[in-house]
Structures are given as C-alpha cells and as structure tokens.
Amino acid sequence: MVIKVYIASSSGSTSIKKQQQDVMGFLAANKIEFEECDIAANEANRKWMRENVPEESRPTTGNPLPPQIFNESKYCGNYEAFFDAREDNAVYAFLGLTAPPGSKEAEALAKKAQQ
Numbered sequence: 001m002v003i004k005v006y007i008a009s010s011s012g013s014t015s016i017k018k019q020q021q022d023v024m025g026f027l028a029a030n031k032i033e034f035e036e037c038d039i040a041a042n043e044a045n046r047k048w049m050r051e052n053v054p055e056e057s058r059p060t061t062g063n064p065l066p067p068q069i070f071n072e073s074k075y076c077g078n079y080e081a082f083f084d085a086r087e088d089n090a091v092y093a094f095l096g097l098t099a100p101p102g103s104k105e106a107e108a109l110a111k112k113a114q115q
Contacts, residue, residue, distance in 0.1 A: 002033060002072060003027065003071055003076075004037050004070045005037065005069055006037045006049040006066050006069075008020070008039050008040040008066045010040040010041075019079040023067050023069065032097070039066060057077070057078065067082075071095055071097070089105045
C-alpha cells in the first residue's frame with residue numbers, strides 16, 4: 001500500500017505550500033512511505049485527483065485543492081482531515097495503515113482495548 005499525496009509544485013499560495021510541506025514532512029519524519037503526485041506538472045495526476053475526491057469532500061465551488069491524500073486509490077482526506085487526525089494521534093488510522101508498536105497511536109489503541 002502506498003500513500004499518495006497530491007501536491008502542486010508551482011502553487012502561488014503560501015498556505016497550500018505550507019500544508020503540503022507539513023503533510024510530507026510528517027510522513028517522512030515518521031518513516032511512512034509515500035509518493036508525491038504533482039498536479040501542476042502532470043495533467044493525468046490532476047484529472048485523477050479531481051475525479052477521485054468524493055463528492056461530500058469537494059468544495060462547494062471550484063475544484064478540490066492540494067494537498068489531497070490517498071492510500072492507493074482510497075481517499076483518506078485533505079489537509080484539514082490530516083491535521084485533525086494528527087492532533088488526535090490517529091494518523092495511521094486516517095491513512096488506513098496499522099500503527100507501529102511503540103507509536104503514540106498504538107499505545108492509545110492498546111489502552112482503549114484494555115478498558
């Protein structure tokens with residue numbers, strides 16, 4: 001399973017750039033394998049991302065903006081959903097991955113199972 005982060009390498013928005021760096025920096029720091037899919041340089045990536053963000057996750061006007069996160073072809077969420085999962089120590093569940101032993105998320109799940 002490969003996590004795919006759809007980004008725009010030439011975004012004029014500093015907020016989008018920061019969000020993209022935040023997501024990819026977190027994944028790299030936690031040794032979570034991921035693939036960067038650039039929607040600015042690759043029309044097929046842009047088309048695929050826009051077609052595969054679920055209707056309920058799309059903005060009311062316009063197209064979904066990067067970063068958008070997928071586990072292979074399964075939609076995980078956008079930056080806000082990622083940020084919420086990270087705040088709740090639930091990033092691995094958000095990504096559809098098993099939390100590694102010793103991670104905060106694995107410890108939280110173990111505590112929950114004991115209750």
